[in-house]
Amino acid sequence: MLTSDFNYHLPPELIAQTPAEPRDSSRLLIVDRKTGTLLHKRFFDLGEFLQAGDLLVLNETKVFKARLHARLENPSSLIEIFLLRPTHDNWIALAKPGRKLKPGTVLQFEDGQKATIKEKRGDGTIVIDFKKSTEAIFSWVESIGKVPLPPYIDPQLGTRHSEIGTIYQTVYAKHSGSVAAPTAGFHFTKELIEKLKSQGVNFATITLHVGLGTFRPIKTDKIEDHVMHEEWIDVPDSTRAAIRATRARGGRVIAVGTTTVRALESGINQGFTNIFITPGYEFKIVDALITNFHLPKSTLLVLVSALAGRDLILKAYAEAIEKNYRFYSFGDAMLIQ
Template sequence: MAFFFANKYVTMEIRLFLKGFDIIMAEEKKYTLSDFDYDLPEALIAQTPLKQRDASRLLALNAKTGGYEDKHFYDILDYLNPGDAIVMNNSRVLPARLHGARPETGGHAEVLLLRQDHGDVWETLVKPAKKSPVGSTIVFGDDIENPIMTATVVGELEHGGRYIEFHYDGIFMELLNQLGEMPLPPYIKEKLDDQERYQTVYSKVDGSAAAPTAGLHWTPELLDRVRAKGVKTVELTLHVGLGTFRPVDEENIEDHKMHSEFYQLSQEAADELNSVRKHGGRIIATGTTSIRTLETIGTKFNGDLTADSGWTDIFIKPGYNWTVVDAFITNFHLPKSTLVMLVAAFTGRDNILNAYKHAVDDQYRFFSFGDAMFIHK
């Protein structure tokens, strides 16, 4: 009997010790914003796209081992198996930057479309915001007296945001193509000569304020070679918002509020992906936007894929339980961004930061027009 009690107490002490150890480990995994910082020379921020889309470099990272290989994007075929599926976001970037004037003074006003709220009302950013109170008017076109389009500020948002209602004759998208400019990210200072280079070759559904840039490396010819190898190509839609460029201000990343973006997956696409999974193929996402869509639906339907659409504000960070995506293609992301956190959720923080350090040391090109990664297990 004494032996029983002795072991009972020893067992209790062991359990308490292990419980304490678990608490310590949990605390160690509570990352802060500073944990996702890294040093990046400004000279490595790509200002223009390469002449040949698929000639960009490719850093292939094994998320389990942390090992990596230096390749080019056209080598992606070496990492794909027959029966896999490549998932691509077919959203098309709107010429969402508009230059207008205030009819009373002739002063300049810049309007950046973020997303359509309802009808002709859009959520926008306006500069300078202080001169655009509710009720004010902005006109667009060379002739202030006879503008091509006008807009009325009908509501205010944070960070200089405004709800704007547009007034026009004709078709809005045609007028937008006439008046608008491509809204390149703020870290790109060079002028883009060919606007299509900030679109993927498979873009078709208007609605994004920024490009799903991981897809900029694909060419029609390379996609044909992918299909010829027996790999499926499947499209979905997520309209990228400029919130993707907003910095994270909270040191405690748990306090960060993610922006929302509209997504859509058809039943045909869901059936194709379910068939791939059923037969042992991998779901390989092109870009974080495809990841966000697939994981939103997978989380919503307990790991299953089905036709779905709506708004997602999913925040994928270390500790996230992956439901759908087996591997993915992505570009290099800004320090301390939610996108670095997303990638770290798949690779582990140390693995991704080690790979980024190698990329910096080896002079990879970073961000939207930069080089790519293929991340797998």
């Protein structure tokens, strides 16, 4: 299929720059795959569309403060370091500017912490050795790093808002490792989760650590030629068991976010996945999806089109734009069922 088939025009003023407050007051577009009808609600109305015995699967990943600033010991110039993920107690990262960096270069961070560049890789990333454990670095960046915000969010938001580390996080985030949030989960409050549980809705969890590739547009003319990025997933045995039990009693498996879809449909318990879900894909696990509104020509827009059909998705997006829905990470949500 042509990448241009997944394009649409979004007025820039509809790109949400701040989250809804409270979280579950965001708008919710119900997309019925069978009838093609669209219904406009609020996220706190979600329970009206769920049944006792349904299973909501959440991504418990946690965004860590991946943006750091360092200086070269010689010459003394400022470098931005963007940590991507750990690898064998080293870290894969991006550096800007990176042209002066080479293996053996020593970086000095604002608090005196030093690290050494071990490798410059062909994809433009570098490998950094902090001489500390992964757990120690996750703890350290919380005190010195900055929250990585999507490129379409005003970078000054983090400066203006002292609570950005909480805002750009789900209320159930647990496992550090993401450089971008699983934003479909932003709409849940602890109170809403308890309310849904009280009506018989069940919950299970996975972890998928979201990488920068989630923002990468498809640049090939055909979507089939796009090389999908890898992300690390963990689908615990307890979640597999909950899915089997849900199937046995006739309930639905509802993924909260495209990251959860990718984790569940990958068919592995733990490891890296580069699954690219495109129209024509036969879903094996997921029956319904809660998701935000995605960028044009993105792999995420292709994924939701695989579930609901491209024409219905573009119809839903057009109506959402007409009704001034808020788009992207801090924007409104849709339930595709």
